[in-house]
Amino acid sequence: MSLYPHLGLIDIGANIGTYTMFIAAMNRLVVAIECFPPNYMRIAKAVQIENLKNKVILIGNAVYSSTGQYIKLSQNSINIGGQSISGTTFNLTKSADDIHMVRTIRLDDILPKIQHENFVLCDENWY
Template sequence: FDYDAFRHNQLKSYISSNSKIVTSHELNIIDLNIRIVENFTCFKTNRLFQVIRTTICVHNRTDFVSAYYYGNSIYEQDALHLLFRIFLKYQHLGLIDVGANIGTYTMFAAAMNRFVIAIECFRPNYMRIVKAIQMEKLQQNVILIGNALYSQSGHKLSLSQDPTNIGGQAIYDSSPINKSLDNPYVVKTMRFDDLLPIIKETKKRSFLLKADIEGSEYHIFESGKQVLDYIDIPIIFMEWDKIRYHKARATNIINFLTTRQYIATIDTCKQVNATVPIEQWPVNIFWTKMNGSEIC
């Protein structure tokens, strides 16, 4: 895989002139070889499946996600086990990590020598991912995109701020007063379909999808029909904690996925009770369209 083919100033070379997909000037593709001047704290993780270790670079110890690594643990370790056991069985799968935060899923997938497309809009997060990638020498395994998923490309939006969850911001559906992208809480948007030229260039057609973007997961499906029709995604791991309180959006996601033969499960095997009100569904959902006998 040739990382240089995806450098920001080369994207136009493989996108047709009549493409409706917004291209290079909208996508913020991060140079994974950029010199890191910040002095980040980084940890070598515990082993996943008693074998796989990687590096995670963290915020301070009061940050919700970072605290796991200060405590010699792994963030969402149980979910990682459930999702990544699929990697162990199906070697052809890559990962699309939407809302990568400080890179737990991205770094473990890359450490398993899987191809990863990671989307993370918050600069203090994605620069920590870059540092971890450099320390592990995994540049060839990852494409990192520094945009926020939204229904339209090229908009500037604000992020919420939470000192106890530094990397877990939600986007505001309004333009910021200060529109400078030098402010890490101002982000530029992309549509999920903006990934299509990149995915086509990789020649890869099968991915697991992990989505955790603080209630904005709806935008993946609203803006990504071309990508979702083009690639095979046997399992979608989605945070449901916030979207379940937006009934219209949650219902649209459910309809979109069930039409495509996905089943909502708690752990890739046990189905969610569809008679339970949406707001009472679990905080995380594994949407699967795999044969249960293959993975359960």
């Protein structure tokens, strides 16, 4: 990252935000996508504590092939992130107490969120 000071990071499956926080601390833009609510809240708290909210866009969805579906996460001891996808999508509404049911988003849906925050996506003079 030090060779390319204009680059940021899209951290898909940010888990507890290790890469997100490291890159944001380098004064870079980070789009962190983490669908598991306890991990999302850890990242949000760390961003707040370190005063990096102007460097991090935090999105609480699972990246999937379609938007607005629900995917059931299950614990997986082999997966370092601690969860895996059951492979089934649902057209249901989420139960408020089920942290393992997560809503999906497509990568295409992220661009409007970034533009809404007025972040510069590409500097024409970077190359």
